[in-house]
Amino acid sequence: MDSPVALIPQLAAHIVAAGGKRLRPLLTLASARLCGYPGSDGGTRHVDLAACVEFIHTATLLHDDVVDESRLRRGLASANAIFGNKASVLVGDFLFARSFRLMVDDGSLRVLAILSNASATIAEGEVLQLVTQNDLSTTEGRYLEVIQGKTAALFAAACQIGAVVANRPEREEQALADYGMKLGIAFQLVDDALDYVADEATLGKTIGDDFREGKITLPVLTAFLAGDEAEKAFWRRTVESLEQTDADLDHAMQLIARHGAIKATLDRAHRFVQEAKDALLVFPDSPIRRALERVADYSVHRAR
């Protein structure tokens, strides 16, 4: 994060120090270890590349918070709320560029290909989300495309590069990419459920953000499709036209509960978690494989 331009490390340190789960770099470290890296030579490439992954994630968070006008992130004021949108856009660009520079130092064109593809896919997912926002005719398939792009692609890449540094065969690389992709989808499904049920202090971000922005997530789609005409009209007014009163979020949460939409979303997440764990079966049982399985279970049982 270092730079002679003091605002850059200041802003970057704010978002990094705020914490976060560090799930993506953990996936790179654990995937590398699952593949036997480092061996007796004590290599540290997985550590450097885990940092690259977290930098890319941090850059997208900075830009997301600008795009979503978020005021809260990881329990603290968001970087854009403190330093302004302009600084957040530019420091995001800086971290993104710096991340590619770190990959160049690592020297693997294969890693660069995986992470530059993932970065383009993230942006595609975010744009698709923007396009489907406020549009209740969005299909579930479209919604899954959005979360595969904006979230799961980086989970997949983070895992896949663990196999790349360990020089493992294509089959294992693909298994880890599958694990990461399924895990990432499950993770985002849970995120989208939490936005309608979580405890705000525990979640560390404002609850109901998705509703206020009219984001089309699975809880909303499920409740909308199961609703009667009056309920459909409610969703059209609040989510499509963004005409909302203070009581609307509570009503939305009631409708979502009434139609079992949280349970449906979490069931969906559970199935993806099972698929994620199944993908790991190409590897023999080991403490590190079990740790990755527990990471998958955690992703659906977390409260934030």
Add this chain to the structure above:
Amino acid sequence: MDSPVALIPQLAAHIVAAGGKRLRPLLTLASARLCGYPGSDGGTRHVDLAACVEFIHTATLLHDDVVDESRLRRGLASANAIFGNKASVLVGDFLFARSFRLMVDDGSLRVLAILSNASATIAEGEVLQLVTQNDLSTTEGRYLEVIQGKTAALFAAACQIGAVVANRPEREEQALADYGMKLGIAFQLVDDALDYVADEATLGKTIGDDFREGKITLPVLTAFLAGDEAEKAFWRRTVESLEQTDADLDHAMQLIARHGAIKATLDRAHRFVQEAKDALLVFPDSPIRRALERVADYSVHRAR
């Protein structure tokens, strides 16, 4: 620019089709040719890399226009004015990622190092510009740091990679980087002068933008330092406090003219152009070297 998410090629095509001088990719093409690339094998790496350079430039333009709240770019409504800030931020990210993917396909880690460094330096220059905005105590040295970062670094990289694809020795690579750096500084000095003297229809963007945002450029610094107390108070009110009336831009232009600040800025640009041309003297005289010399001359004689 291709993507299944239709808004991405739409938005990207808008800014690309609006034109622009294509100066940076031209520098890559011409630098490669100056270095004897392609030889008889008819390579096309310089074409692909010229596209990378223009993609990085386009991504920064999309983000700049969001940061500067610009409404006009290349004589048309800016992308953010038509598609919104959110889409501009995200499509900028997409183009940036895609540009790195193109470099990976080219396969040179040296090119990747040069362009990832340049990308980080651009962001640093933009952040430094944000920090010095509205601050009349900014020194000329600081101002030169800003324009080296935000503009000249990519000019330098665009030229340098021309030598890299041609496998030329370090000395020629460095000469082309120097040429690009000096040319880029001159180019931005002229840009900053044009913002106070240009004809808006010819310029293709709104005149006086820098003044309205309180950007500290050489014309303003020169007029401010040469001004009497009343003039200094004028600059403090308008540029530092951003308290501006409709008549203030005209008055600013008069003060700038009275103190010869445009001439001083252009004289400075002329000296950098001479240094840029001198850097090319490590190459023997040739039609392509003369073309690059004329590009340098053009950069100070242009009207937009």
